[in-house]
Amino acid sequence: MKPSEVPLDAVQEYAVKERVCIRPLLRRVIDRETGEAVLVALPCQSTRESRCPSCAARARTLRMHQCIAGWHLEEEPDVPVRLKEPPAELETSEDVATTHRGRTTRRRTDAADLPRRPQEDRTIGQVFRASDGKMYRPSMFITLTLPGYGRTVAGTGTPQNWREYDYHRAALDALYFPRLLDRWFQNLRRCAGYKVQYFGAVEGQRRLAPHFHVAIRGAVPRAVIKEVTRATYHQIWWPQMSRPVYVDELPVWDGMDYLDPTTGEPLQTWAGALAQLDLDEDAQPAHVIRFGRQIDVQGLLAGTPDAERSVRYLTKYLTKAVGETYADQAHDAAYEAHIDRLHDEVRWLPCSPSCANWLRFGVQPKEAGPGLVPGWCFSKAHDREHLGVGGRRVLVSRGWSGKTLADHKADRAAVVREALEAAGIEVESAGRMAAEVEASDGEGRFVWAAVVSHGGTSAEVLMETVLERRRWREQYEYAKSRARADPPVDSRSATARTPGMRAAG
Incomplete structure (x- = not known):
């Protein structure tokens, strides 16, 4: 044939x-x-x-090698790490904390204070001497989760009573989860006493809420990690996002502004909405996001089976979208309904200042223009398969391995x-x-x-x-x-299955 x-x-x-x-x-x-x-x-x-x-599969394998390359370094990578800058890899659409110009940065009274430690100019972990005289340089594997939104059926992730399940808060938490992670890394670096470097992956739990697996270089006391997690929160000082103003009849574009479909008056601009929020002394944040109580912290050593197993576990679901993570339950009508209800909230909530969904809440999006339709924002965070997680799934700090992902890919091809x-x-x-x-x-x-x-x-x-x-x-x-030997297994290693030799590609 x-x-x-x-x-x-x-x-x-x-x-x-x-x-x-x-x-x-x-x-x-x-x-x-x-x-x-x-x-x-x-x-x-x-x-x-x-x-x-x-x-x-090749993309996941490359990420695994990137993770291994920077996790247990014994020497500082040749990359300047600037502690005061937020991690660029998070790529949030806009820093919500700086959007609201007049709001105080004082910590909330219902949040614990964060300890501060003198900062050391290092990114690698400390070396500890065991009782037998051996030297160890441990690192960590941490899992962070979001809080619960209602009781779920054990083993299925579906709500016991969907009418009591807080889909609105679940959707908002998913949309702004990267901002909470950004705040957590900032707090952890202040409390750990050194420039903590990380490689993490955002994944979906069975209940569809995103959670975060992260490899941390160096050892931080478990008590400090738990204290930082409990004390970390993020406030979103935006106009209200709970009560839609327009549902059936939507605002119309007149060439300059979006107008009320009944009165013909222009909707409040984004800048005007923030200015009004600044003048309101009793204003409250549109949303406050925190971590849940569940947190898993493990100490690991380089080259151990637990460390290798953690790398595979960390990258386990990188080839699946959040909505595809537990696709084996797609035949379950209750689970499909659960996905649909969460997606219905995610689809209509604003994801950024420029999101078209602001029109539903009586506010013109930032830099508004013609053609904006609520429910059809360009961000993939609103899609059913992403369910709010629209940014990068892999978050890597600048000083992780001293190389970009493209560098690791080129190194693997060079070995071959x-x-x-x-x-x-x-x-x-x-x-x-x-x-x-x-x-x-x-x-x-x-x-x-x-x-x-x-x-x-x-x-x-x-x-x-x-x-x-x-x-x-x-x-x-x-x-x-x-x-008569396999190629070296390091950050430049390559398997027989991924030669990557095609120069045209």
Whole structure:
């Protein structure tokens, strides 16, 4: 049977087994010197298993190596860590604390005070001497959760009584969970006495509330971690988000402002709403988010089975969206209804100052323009599969390993390339069709163009990609056998399944 005659679903199943992208991006590359045109398939690089299992698995593996690379460092990484700056990786849409200009920063009376310790200029953990004379440099694995919103049925995550379940608060907590994590890291660094570095992942619990697994470099007393968690909160000083003003008839755009559909009066602007909030002495925050009582703290040592197991557990659900985490319960009508009710709240609540949902609450979004429709905000946080978690799932501090994710990916490819070159195997893709390759006239030799395929990727193109990947893998296995040793397992390690040799990609 010719490759073109093989059913596409069969080829895709085979591609998944070979860890090859099943929905590659097609590019036509023209060599300006020879006139030759070839079709190149680039991996889609999706991080979702439901879209491409192969690319999602590679992305998870790369994150695992990034986590391992920085967790138990014994020397400071060559990256400046600025303690006073919030972690850039959180990428919240706007710092809510600074949005409200006139509000006091005094701590709430119902929150515990935070201890302060003198700060040491280090990011690595301390070394401890055991009774047997051995030296240890422990690190930590911590799990943080949100509070409960009502009683749930054991083992299912569904509410015992959905009418008593606080879906509104659950949705708000999910939308602003990254801001609470940002505050927790700031507080922990002040209380730990050194520049704590972290690698964490946001995941969904069975009850659909997000929780956070985080690897911490160095050891912090458990009592301090629990005290910081209890004392951490975040206030959102925005206009009220509990009572919609417009439900059936929505405001209309007149070219300059959104107008009340009945009176024709312009809605309050975002700046005006904040100014009014500043003048109200009795104003309360629109929402206050805190952690739940459940917190798990473990001390771990490098190279132990518990540490390796924690890395796999930390990245376990990175290939799934929050709404897909417990997809095995999709056949359960009660669980599906639970997802729908939470999504209904998440869809209509504001996620940022520029969210279109502010129109429902009688406020024009920040920098408002035409075409805003409540319930159709561009942020993926409102989608059913994300259920409020719209930012990055992996949060990594700047000083974690001294390298970016792209650096780790390049290092893993370099290990494979070096092994092949040491075995005398020519790496065809090292400079093939690269953008920096010049022709005789000094201009770029290769011209890349996207290929629009209305029928999707053909079975023939996908099969060629699978065969090419198999040939690369066989070459790599041969190179390893020639060296009589596996490549080193460190931040630059690469498995036989992820050669990453395609220069065009």
